[in-house]
Amino acid sequence: GQQVMQIPQYQHVQEGEDFTTYCNSSTTLSNIQWYKQRPGGHPVFLIQLVKSGEVKKQKRLTFQFGEAKKNSSLHITATQTTDVGTYFCAGPVIYNQGGKLIFGQGTELSVKP
Amino acid sequence: GAVVSQHPSRVICKSGTSVKIECRSLDFQATTMFWYRQFPKQSLMLMATSNEGSKATYEQGVEKDKFLINHASLTLSTLTVTSAHPEDSSFYICSARPAVRYNEQFFGPGTRLTVL
Numbered sequence: 001g002q003q004v005m006q007i008p009q010y011q012h013v014q015e016g017e018d019f020t021t022y023c024n025s026s027t028t029l030s031n032i033q034w035y036k037q038r039p040g041g042h043p044v045f046l047i048q049l050v051k052s053g054e055v056k057k058q059k060r061l062t063f064q065f066g067e068a069k070k071n072s073s074l075h076i077t078a079t080q081t082t083d084v085g086t087y088f089c090a091g092p093v094i095y096n097q098g099g100k101l102i103f104g105q106g107t108e109l110s111v112k113p
Numbered sequence: 114g115a116v117v118s119q120h121p122s123r124v125i126c127k128s129g130t131s132v133k134i135e136c137r138s139l140d141f142q143a144t145t146m147f148w149y150r151q152f153p154k155q156s157l158m159l160m161a162t163s164n165e166g167s168k169a170t171y172e173q174g175v176e177k178d179k180f181l182i183n184h185a186s187l188t189l190s191t192l193t194v195t196s197a198h199p200e201d202s203s204f205y206i207c208s209a210r211p212a213v214r215y216n217e218q219f220f221g222p223g224t225r226l227t228v229l
Contacts, residue, residue: 033217042206042223043157088156098170099145099210101218103156 006104019076021107023089038085119221136207142187143209151204197228
């Protein structure tokens with residue numbers, strides 16, 4: 001069945017270091033979305049990528065969508081303690097027009113001050 | 114804009130009781146709402162899709178008689194966990210998809226259910 005895989009599962013960094021999480025789909029995606037969930041909180045929508053090879057930036061966050069639209073990455077430059085949380089990628093379930101998403105397992109980021 | 118509320122945020126109940134969780138889209142109409150379950154340190158698992166005015170669609174392995182979903186209006190969906198047991202303890206999160214901007218989902222703050 002359709003799968004979305006994320007690596008790494010955990011990442012511990014020193015404040016100021018960079019961080020990257022990778023997302024791979026077993027199928028071509030029409031779009032990919034990224035969410036951030038703070039500890040004890042709920043997922044918050046960060047961004048959606050639609051075009052092949054698309055790159056979008058939000059301050060220190062850089063999102064990429066692969067040429068084949070099967071993989072994506074989120075890169076954070078110079079992490080801060082406010083970046084702590086779990087980052088999920090999600091893609092639409094194929095052959096479903098109802099908006100269902102399939103989530104990756106998430107990458108939990110911890111930042112040591 | 115695009116705020117989704119959930120109530121209650123936290124509930125503790127005895128085994129065998131039923132618990133109702135409400136999900137409301139506060140400033141937009143949501144033709145579709147989704148109910149997820151999340152265990153600690155795990156990803157979100159979709160339980161069901163709720164469409165206004167029609168029966169919910171449940172994912173494989175989710176008991177529809179156990180988790181009753183009602184989508185009474187374009188701004189309200191409810192999940193009732195019937196005859197709750199300790200294994201139902203989890204974090205339940207709803208999300209709402211606006212009628213426009215249909216590729217986005219906005220998540221509620223979640224409800225943490227503890228069944229004793």
